[in-house]
Amino acid sequence: MAEQNKKKPNPIDAHVGGRIRMRRNMLGMSQEKLGESLGITFQQIQKYEKGTNRVGASRLQAIASIMEVSPAFFFENAPTDEHTPVGGLSEDSSMTSVMEFCSSAEGIQLNRAFVKIGDPKVRRRILELVKSLSDDKSDQ
Numbered sequence: 663m664a665e666q667n668k669k670k671p672n673p674i675d676a677h678v679g680g681r682i683r684m685r686r687n688m689l690g691m692s693q694e695k696l697g698e699s700l701g702i703t704f705q706q707i708q709k710y711e712k713g714t715n716r717v718g719a720s721r722l723q724a725i726a727s728i729m730e731v732s733p734a735f736f737f738e739n740a741p742t743d744e745h746t747p748v749g750g751l752s753e754d755s756s757m758t759s760v761m762e763f764c765s766s767a768e769g770i771q772l773n774r775a776f777v778k779i780g781d782p783k784v785r786r787r788i789l790e791l792v793k794s795l796s797d798d799k800s801d802q
Contacts, residue, residue, distance in 0.1 A: 673741045676713030678722070681736040683711040684765035685729045688773075699728050 671679075686696055686707075693704040693711075700707075700721065709715035717725065717736075726733040739761070763769040779785050 671713030672716070673713075674737075675716050677740045678717060678736045679711040679713040680761065680765060681738070682707075682717070682725060682729075684761070685731060685735065686711075687765060687767065687770045689729060691729075696725070696728065700724055 686693070693707040697704040697707045706715065710717050722733050722736060726735065729735075764773065776785065776788070779788070
């Protein structure tokens with residue numbers, strides 16, 4: 663069992679890494695550029711983002727400064743320990759899928775384009791269109 667724990671990233675480390683990736687993508691910043699700003703390789707950034715390597719406190723502070731967010735940003739909606747469920751399983755898994763999509767290239771592009779639409783009525787119509795095209799009809 664100790665062998666399995668070595669290979670599986672800690673959920674908090676994976677969450678922090680995912681938030682680093684999400685913010686980096688939101689800023690349109692490459693792993694190379696972030697690594698260069700920190701004086702480390704892009705491979706190290708990849709390991710942080712996957713949760714393979716833990717981000718130390720001073721390094722997280724530097725990343726937060728570069729990305730113009732508070733260090734607390736990286737812990738928002740972080741999983742708690744196994745014995746303290748935050749919500750129902752469906753809420754947790756749906757939040758995870760939303761976070762994964764928002765940090766994907768498509769999610770970032772969609773969000774960037776959507777916020778540039780100034781007319782609230784047009785945004786509402788686009789939202790209705792997307793809902794009508796989705797497989798999940800529960801939000802309608």
